Amino acid sequence: MLTANELVGKVLLVGITAVNKNQQVIETGQVAGTVMAIDKNVIAILGGAKNDIYTIPADLASVHKAQSGEYYLHSTGEVIVDPDYFTIWTVTIDDKERMALYEKQGITLPTYH
Numbered sequence: 001m002l003t004a005n006e007l008v009g010k011v012l013l014v015g016i017t018a019v020n021k022n023q024q025v026i027e028t029g030q031v032a033g034t035v036m037a038i039d040k041n042v043i044a045i046l047g048g049a050k051n052d053i054y055t056i057p058a059d060l061a062s063v064h065k066a067q068s069g070e071y072y073l074h075s076t077g078e079v080i081v082d083p084d085y086f087t088i089w090t091v092t093i094d095d096k097e098r099m100a101l102y103e104k105q106g107i108t109l110p111t112y113h
Contacts, residue, residue, distance in 0.1 A: 001060065001061070002060045002063055002085075003060070004038040004058075004060065007035050007038060007043070007060070007063065007085065008035050008036070008037065008038060009034065009035065010034070010035055010084035010085055011032060011033070011034055011035075011047075011080070011082075011083040011084045011085070012032065012033065012034075012035050012043070012045055012063065012083065012084065012085045012086070012087065013030065013031075013032045013066060013071055013080055013083040013085070013086040013087075014030065014031050014032070014045065014054070014056060014086070014087055014088075014089070015028070015029075015030045015086070015087070015088040015089070016028065016029050016030070016056075016088075016089045016090075016091060017088075017089070017090045017091070018090075018091050018092075018093050019090060019091070019092055019093075020092070020093065021092060023092075026093065028074070028075065029075040030073040030074065030075050030076070031045065031047055031048045031054050031073070031075075031076075032047050032048075032071070032073065032078070032080040032083055033045040033046050033047015033048060033051075033054065034046050034047060036053070038058055038060075039058065040058060041057070041058055042055040042056065042057060042058050043055065043056050043057070043058050043063075048076070049076050049078065056087065056089065057089075062087045062088075062089070063085050063086070063087045064085060064086055064087065065084070065085060066082075066083045066084060066085055066086045068082050069081075069082065071083060071086075
């Protein structure tokens with residue numbers, strides 16, 4: 001199993017799909033960046049077009065080794081070459097205001113387009 005020490009300093013590709021209570025897709029987004037820190041609650045990633053810090057839940061079981069290649073981020077148009085790891089999340093929200101609840105829990109999501 002992947003450890004926090006193995007992940008810090010590596011490039012992580014994150015895909016997030018936001019769905020409503022009926023499982024209809026509201027928005028999708030992706031971000032890639034370098035894992036800066038991990039604690040018991042979150043993985044902090046420095047990346048994105050503005051080099052912001054994003055956080056996702058610290059669930060290492062959801063992080064997988066990425067295959068070599070080019071990954072196109074539909075939300076930003078960036079091409080990420082040979083990321084080390086990837087993770088995919090689906091979050092259920094009633095509407096965009098609900099996203100603020102995730103942020104209060106320390107989870108920041110990529111800007112959606």
